[in-house]
Amino acid sequence: MPEPLDTLIQQHRNEAGGLMPLLHAVQAAYGFVAPEMVEPIAKGFNLSRAEVHGVISYYHHFRTTPPGRTVVQVCRAEACKACGSDGLMAEVEQRLGIKAHETRADGAVSLEPVYCLGLCAQSPAMQVNDRLFARVTPERLPAVLSAVEVAA
Amino acid sequence: MSAVKVFVPCDSAALAAGANEVAAALLNECARRGLAIDLVRNGSRGLFWLEPLVEVGTALGRVAYGPVTPEDVVSLLDAGLLDGGEHALRHGITEQIPFLALQERLTFRRMGITDPLSLADYEAHDGWQGLKRAVGMGSADLLHEVTHSGLRGRGGAAFPAGIKWKTVAGLQAAQKYVVCNADEGDSGTYSDRMTLEGDPFMLIEGMAIAAMTVGATEGYIYIRSEYPHAVATMTRAIALATEAGFLGDRVLGSEHIFHLHVRKAAGSYVCGEETAMLESLEGKRGIVRAKPPLPAIEGLFGLPTVINNVITFASVPVILARGAQFYRDYGMGRSHGTLPFQLAGNVKQGGLVEKAFGLTLRELLYGFGGGTRSGRPIKAVQVGGPLGAYVPESQWDVPLDYEAYAAIGAVLGHGGIVVHDDTADMAGLARYAMEFCAIESCGKCTPCRIGSTRGVEVIDRIAGGANREQQVILLRDLCETMVGGSLCAMGSMTPLPVLSALDHYPEDFGLTAADHQAA
Ligand SMILES: Cc1cc2nc3c(=O)[nH]c(=O)nc-3n(C[C@H](O)[C@H](O)[C@H](O)COP(=O)(O)O)c2cc1C
Ligand code: SF4
Ligand code: FES
Numbered sequence: 046m047p048e049p050l051d052t053l054i055q056q057h058r059n060e061a062g063g064l065m066p067l068l069h070a071v072q073a074a075y076g077f078v079a080p081e082m083v084e085p086i087a088k089g090f091n092l093s094r095a096e097v098h099g100v101i102s103y104y105h106h107f108r109t110t111p112p113g114r115t116v117v118q119v120c121r122a123e124a125c126k127a128c129g130s131d132g133l134m135a136e137v138e139q140r141l142g143i144k145a146h147e148t149r150a151d152g153a154v155s156l157e158p159v160y161c162l163g164l165c166a167q168s169p170a171m172q173v174n175d176r177l178f179a180r181v182t183p184e185r186l187p188a189v190l191s192a193v194e195v196a197a
Numbered sequence: 198m199s200a201v202k203v204f205v206p207c208d209s210a211a212l213a214a215g216a217n218e219v220a221a222a223l224l225n226e227c228a229r230r231g232l233a234i235d236l237v238r239n240g241s242r243g244l245f246w247l248e249p250l251v252e253v254g255t256a257l258g259r260v261a262y263g264p265v266t267p268e269d270v271v272s273l274l275d276a277g278l279l280d281g282g283e284h285a286l287r288h289g290i291t292e293q294i295p296f297l298a299l300q301e302r303l304t305f306r307r308m309g310i311t312d313p314l315s316l317a318d319y320e321a322h323d324g325w326q327g328l329k330r331a332v333g334m335g336s337a338d339l340l341h342e343v344t345h346s347g348l349r350g351r352g353g354a355a356f357p358a359g360i361k362w363k364t365v366a367g368l369q370a371a372q373k374y375v376v377c378n379a380d381e382g383d384s385g386t387y388s389d390r391m392t393l394e395g396d397p398f399m400l401i402e403g404m405a406i407a408a409m410t411v412g413a414t415e416g417y418i419y420i421r422s423e424y425p426h427a428v429a430t431m432t433r434a435i436a437l438a439t440e441a442g443f444l445g446d447r448v449l450g451s452e453h454i455f456h457l458h459v460r461k462a463a464g465s466y467v468c469g470e471e472t473a474m475l476e477s478l479e480g481k482r483g484i485v486r487a488k489p490p491l492p493a494i495e496g497l498f499g500l501p502t503v504i505n506n507v508i509t510f511a512s513v514p515v516i517l518a519r520g521a522q523f524y525r526d527y528g529m530g531r532s533h534g535t536l537p538f539q540l541a542g543n544v545k546q547g548g549l550v551e552k553a554f555g556l557t558l559r560e561l562l563y564g565f566g567g568g569t570r571s572g573r574p575i576k577a578v579q580v581g582g583p584l585g586a587y588v589p590e591s592q593w594d595v596p597l598d599y600e601a602y603a604a605i606g607a608v609l610g611h612g613g614i615v616v617h618d619d620t621a622d623m624a625g626l627a628r629y630a631m632e633f634c635a636i637e638s639c640g641k642c643t644p645c646r647i648g649s650t651r652g653v654e655v656i657d658r659i660a661g662g663a664n665r666e667q668q669v670i671l672l673r674d675l676c677e678t679m680v681g682g683s684l685c686a687m688g689s690m691t692p693l694p695v696l697s698a699l700d701h702y703p704e705d706f707g708l709t710a711a712d713h714q715a716a
Binding site: 061062063064065066068069090096099100103104105106107122123124125126127128159160161162163164165166167168170175177178179180 | 209210212213214245246248381382383384385386387390422423424425460461462463464465466477478479480481482483498539540541542543544547548549570571579583613615616617618621626629633637
């Protein structure tokens with residue numbers, strides 16, 4: 046069971062600028078920041094709901110819907126483009142059957158663009174859940190995506 | 198007989214190439230053969246085309262093998278890996294590999310050599326020398342030292358560090374802060390990541406010296422969320438350094454107090470802009486603040502704050518340890534010291550090259566980089582991140598120096614160098630620059646927020662071909678508005694990659710040289 050939301054709020058409410066660390070903690074525990082969490086967070090931090098919502102929606106990293114069981118990220122930035130990441134993204138979309146920013150209907154996988162993983166000398170780069178992959182050639186792609194459950 | 202030391206890096210870039218699997222295979226196979234090894238997880242040397250780079254400690258020095266896969270382990274051990282034996286993957290003594298031997302590693306001198314989280318290793322390789330000297334100096338002497346070294350901010354704007362520190366040092370306040378910008382959002386850059394993961398105590402030492410100089414007692418390192426390994430290593434390093442008395446209530450037993458915290462960013466490129474970063478640290482949306490007030494005067498929570506990039510802080514220990522003049526003597530003109538250049542994209546030998554300012558792009562591209570990975574000719578090189586210009590071959594002999602680059606309308610930025618071969622579509626890359634600006638704009642200024650979207654559309658129309666000359670005029674006009682009407686470099690510098698692509702590669706926009714003259 047994840048840590049109750051109230052406990053997380055208590056842990057961070059007195060920390061200077063504690064809203065960001067709280068949101069990270071919530072997302073780490075629950076996988077996303079659910080819309081119904083906004084109100085208790087706002088109360089705990091003595092902020093308006095609009096302020097909390099504004100922060101959550103501003104940052105690309107925070108999700109408001111549950112992610113797929115596997116999260117696949119493909120780097121879209123220049124150094125990866127220079128080594129064929131546009132084609133790689135198209136290939137990944139095709140294999141997963143979803144587009145960037147989408148989660149497959151069976152909940153197995155989400156696909157996200159990412160703007161640089163710091164692996165720019167070994168581009169193109171991908172991340173699958175917590176694992177990084179460099180120099181992802183079309184031949185290597187099936188192995189890279191092996192963590193994704195095959196659609197039923 | 199003591200166990201042979203074998204090094205397998207734990208840097209993200211090595212992990213992404215399979216370093217953990219190689220380490221496991223080595224341990225397994227050595228156990229099976231009854232061979233005793235002492236496996237060290239070092240940082241990366243920064244020779245990324247060779248990762249995972251396995252090194253073995255021998256009487257002659259460390260011998261390098263790479264890139265190693267788990268399947269190579271058996272044949273490597275058969276070939277006498279543990280004695281530095283001959284093998285197709287052997288590159289000789291690591292330090293004699295030309296890519297490394299030709300560098301001037303001051304800041305990165307420990308990189309890949311030590312175990313990043315070993316205090317003993319750090320100490321054995323000149324660690325804490327700068328801080329130990331700094332503790333005995335007053336603020337004025339420290340300021341003189343940093344100023345005289347000529348160190349300028351390595352995050353992009355190249356502002357002299359000493360001047361910024363002096364402003365903060367001169368203010369009276371109940372609380373002052375030191376904040377490290379580890380947002381490293383630029384494509385093509387990874388020197389901050391390498392430092393956070395590969396030599397975290399160096400950053401701690403640099404920040405502690407800064408805190409001592411300006412009288413700050415609290416510090417934050419703002420690390421991008423895309424770098425989970427960096428967050429983990431830095432957090433652990435702070436705990437270890439605090440336990441050992443290098444941080445905390447009595448830094449090195451002195452009266453200086455310095456508490457350091459890691460804060461995780463959340464995927465916004467603009468939060469690398471220093472005032473947006475402060476907003477984010479305060480728990481708000483990362484919207485850029487108008488300046489003045491300068492963050493040095495009204496920074497984090499409205500209090501005086503030193504903000505520097507990772508590499509700026511990381512350069513300070515060696516300056517203190519070896520003296521300002523030692524550092525100042527590297528480089529050219531007003532660009533003193535060294536810059537960790539980062540070779541990225543379509544380059545054969547991609548990796549980190551720390552050199553004094555003043556070498557040329559051509560030396561980096563061919564001397565170190567060995568040309569493209571694809572084997573095709575190099576067409577364009579983007580220097581200085583996504584907001585940097587595309588530099589064409591006619592400019593590859595310009596010395597890499599802040600002022601010389603400014604003179605050709607380009608920037609060095611954070612030292613990222615992204616290589617594209619002749620298949621690159623420069624109109625497509627210009628479009629991407631506008632698209633990136635549209636995605637990442639904080640929304641405060643109309644030319645940046647809306648202009649970038651209009652920019653994408655205009656470039657699409659140019660590519661489409663209708664009224665091409667007119668559309669080019671429109672694009673230039675739009676860029677001028679963005680340059681003049683944007684609060685920060687996101688909006689005002691996006692025109693750099695766009696216009697440099699247009700100016701140097703008009704044919705990619707469907708323009709002949711003659712059309713181009715007319716436009
Ligand atoms: C859009 C934008 C993004 C930036 N991103 C970074 C960054 O990721 N890292 C960084 O150190 N500086 C970045 N900067 C520069 C910072 O605003 C600031 O100049 C820097 O942190 C100061 O440190 P320095 O003087 O040591 O370079 C960025 C600036 C802009 C306008
Ligand atoms: S230029 Fe763009 S990113 Fe910068 S403050 Fe204006 S809107 Fe925000
Ligand atoms: S640009 Fe893709 S990892 Fe840096």
